[in-house]
Amino acid sequence: MTVLRVILADQLSTRLAVVAAADKEHDVFLMxxxxxxxxxxxxxxxxxxxLFSAMRHYAQALRAAGYQVRYVALEDAGNSQSLQGEILRAVADLAPDRVVVTEPGEWRLREGFEALKLALPVELDILPDTRFLCSHDAFNAWAGDRRELRMEYFYREMRKRHEVLMEPDGKPAGGRWNFDTENRKPPKAGLKSPPRLSFKKDAITCEVLELVRRRFPDGYGRLEPFHFAVTRRQALRELDHFIAHVLPGFGDYQDAxxxxxxxxxxxxxxAYINAGLLYPLEVCRRAEAAYREGQAPLNAAEGFIRQILGWREFVRGVYWRFMPGYLEQNALEAHEPLPWFYWSGETRMACVREALAHTxxxxxxxxxxxxxxxxxxxLLAGLAPKAVHEWYLAVYAxxxxxxxxxxxxxxxxxxxGGVLASKPYAASGAYIRKMSNxxxxxxxxxxxxxxxxxCPFNALYWDFMARHRERFSHNARMPFVYATWDRMGVERQAGLRDQAQHHLTAMREGRL
Ligand code: FAD
Ligand code: DLZ
Ligand code: SF4
Incomplete structure (x- = not known):
């Protein structure tokens, strides 16, 4: 029996069942x-x-371990240029008895694979993605008919279930679930990153960089210098480096x-965890071990683990629970087109310019x-969610x-409308001034x-709050905002709202 085993660009993990159950003699991997x-x-x-370099290295490792791999490179003759097309082509060429794929991380692709089942002459099995620590069923069982889904409670369950940072008596390490009050310090003078690793480009990466330069000449972003880890071995070195040199300060300066x-x-x-080069639980266990061995304080280890065991699993649960409608939501009725400076980086706002330059x-x-x-x-400028979503989906590795x-x-x-977070993360220039230089x-x-x-963040902040007063004034976490607004008086309020319009006009005209 021959099985065609499909591996997507972000599934480069040998522990997935698609890989672990493979038969070297009969089965063929498709990438x-x-x-x-x-x-x-x-x-x-x-x-x-x-992704292309990591995929090619992964395919090379599979071949070296004795597996058969059908690797279709971007410019290979006959490449149909779609995943569904490549599965159909491989089935036609290899006549497998069955096709298996791990569930993709995007609704559109899962739908595509469901549709493909009808077109294939053999069975296509979509297996659960066991890299995640909370299955769809487990998340839905936790969510049940709760009116509000709050990450903090989900996270506590995950700590218990996976026995991370727990004491033998069932209590959380250090007696508390959350050490956030000790985190979120503003940057101290001269705060810098510890030195970071930079991985040497090998022949595979150089070839990929040449391909990307040739085929995506107008693509967004700077291609070189290219420092990413592209193999599990390199990603593990990045993890070692983080645990030894960076984790101890993670909590303190998480928000700086x-x-x-x-x-x-x-x-x-x-980028490495999401692509499958590192496993979320191994990363959490390493952070916990650093704490237990006295190499990192608890506020750092707990803060870091919460991001992975808590937020990362929680957002995934929310995504699958609320798709496909989730992408269409626009509770605040925001319709402003994405300003061009998100792509060009050209804005007079230093904070935005800096974030866009890093991006x-x-x-x-x-x-x-x-x-x-x-x-x-x-959020404050009322940019259309879908356009903002497409930008974020594009620009980060x-x-x-x-x-x-x-x-x-x-x-x-x-x-x-508050499914993921109970209140909007809206802030004026005062927050940015406090937390940055x-x-x-x-x-x-x-x-x-x-x-x-x-500062545009100031008037836009108040305009945002005034626009959405009906929605937010009942929010138990925001009463002081409207008390301050009311104390300002009508003239000041009108001045701020005019100023906000002035900023929006400048934004539309590319002058902000
Ligand atoms: P660290 O700050 O070192 O955090 C440690 C790890 O925790 C991360 O590697 C990540 O695995 C996990 N993590 C932290 N915060 C979150 C979070 N909110 N949700 C899920 N996982 C989290 N993260 C992505 O992985 N992919 C995205 O496309 C992405 N888009 C984002 C878009 C917006 C608007 C915002 C506000 C956040 C987004 N995040 C995304 C979450 C977070 O910003 C990134 O995970 C983080 O910046 C990645 O850098 P890092 O590995 O240095 O993370
Ligand atoms: C993001 C991405 C890119 C750029 N290219 C490929 C590709 O050529 N082949 C592939 O299998 N996957 C690619 N991906 C990842 C998918 O678009 C998709 O985001 C993930 O597979 C979702 O889990
Ligand atoms: Fe400039 Fe305002 Fe950003 Fe500060 S918060 S960098 S003043 S735009």
């Missing part, structure tokens, strides 16, 4: 670089290069932002830049819809709300 996937959004060229410092204390591991150069910006700079601006969409539509834009190099002044030098 395909296809234009349909490389161009359905305007992917960053580094993201395409990372510093000009010219894209990495700070962040792990840079999302363009590295296919990366850290969570607070994504949430509180580019996301916050999109770690972006796939299952994780990007809930973060963008739910966490950043509140477009899901960006304002020092800005054409605007974060302490000014009206006038030529007024």
């Amino acid at each position: 395909a670089e296809v234009m349909a996937e490389a161009s359905y959004v305007n992917h960053h060229v580094k993201k395409i290069a990372f 932002m510093v000009a010219g410092e894209p990495w700070l204390r962040h792990s840079l591991l999302a 363009y150069d590295h296919a990366y910006s850290h969570h607070i830049q994504r949430l509180m700079i580019t996301g916050n601006f999109a 770690d972006a796939y819809e299952w994780v990007e969409a809930p973060n963008t539509l739910g966490m950043a834009l509140h477009a899901d 960006y304002c020092q190099g800005c054409a605007y002044d974060p302490t000014v709300a009206v006038g030529d030098r007024a």
Whole structure:
């Protein structure tokens, strides 16, 4: 019996059943670089290069281990340029008895595979993606008929279920579930990232970079220097480096932002975990071990583990529970087109310019830049959720819809009406001034709300709150906002709302 075993670009894990159950003699793996996937959004060229290089290295490792691999490169003759087309072609050529694929991380592809079942002469099995620590069934059982889904409670369940940072008596390590009050420090003077690894390009990566340069000449982003890990071995070195040199400061400076410092204390591991080069549980266990061995404080280890065991699994659960409707949501009725500066990086707002420069150069910006700079601006300016979602899906090396969409539509834009987060992450210039040093190099002044030098985040913040008063004034977490607004008086309020319109006009005319 021959089985055709399909491996997608973000499924480069040997522990998946599609791989683990393979028969070296009879089965064939199928991996395909296809234009349909490389161009359905305007992917960053580094993201395409990372995935193609990682795929080619993975295929090489499978062959070296004695497996048969049908690897279709982007420019191979006959490439149909779609995953479904390549499965059909491989079935026609190899006549397998069965096709198996691990469930993809995007609804559109799962639908595509469901439709393909009807066109195939043999059975196609879609297997669960066991890299995740919470299955669809387990998430739905937890969610049940709860009116509100809150990550914190989900996370506690996950800690217990997977016995991470738990004491033998069933209590959380350190006696608390959450050490956030000890995190979120503003950056201290001179805060820098510890030195980071940079992986040498081998012949495979050089060939891929040449391919991407040739086939995506107008693609978004800077292709080189290219420093990504492209094998599991390299990704494990990145993990080792993070645990030893970066994790100890993770909690303290989780929310800090510093000009010219894209990495700070962040792990840079999302691209590797999401592509299958690292396993989420092994990453959590390493962080826990660092704490237990006294190499990292508990606030750092717990804060980091919460992102993976908590947020990462939670957003995936939300995505599959609410798709396909989730992408269409626009609870705040935001319709403003995405301003061009998201692509060009040309804006006078230093904070936005900085986040966009990191994005363009590295296919990366850290969570607070994504949430509180580019996301916050999109929220306050009323940018259309779908356009913002397509931008986030394109520009980061770690972006796939299952994780990007809930973060963008739910966490950043509140477009899901509060499914993912109970209150919008809206902030004025005061927050950015406190948590970064960006304002020092800005054409605007974060302490000014009206006038030529007024920081756009200020008036846009108040305009946003005033626009959505009916929705948010009942939110138990926001009463002080409207009390402050009411104290301002009618004249000040009108001045702020006019100023917000002035910023929006400048944005539309490319002058912001
Ligand atoms: P670290 O800051 O070191 O965090 C550690 C790990 O925790 C990450 O590697 C990641 O696996 C996980 N993690 C942290 N926060 C989240 C979160 N909110 N949701 C899911 N996992 C999380 N993450 C993606 O992996 N892909 C995306 O496409 C993506 N899009 C985002 C879009 C927006 C608007 C926002 C606000 C966040 C998005 N995130 C996304 C979440 C988070 O910003 C990134 O995971 C993180 O910045 C990746 O960098 P890192 O590996 O250095 O993370
Ligand atoms: C993102 C991406 C890109 C750029 N190219 C490919 C590809 O050529 N072949 C492939 O199998 N997958 C690719 N992907 C990932 C998919 O678009 C999709 O995001 C994930 O498989 C979802 O799990
Ligand atoms: Fe951003 Fe406003 Fe500070 Fe400029 S002044 S960097 S726009 S927060």
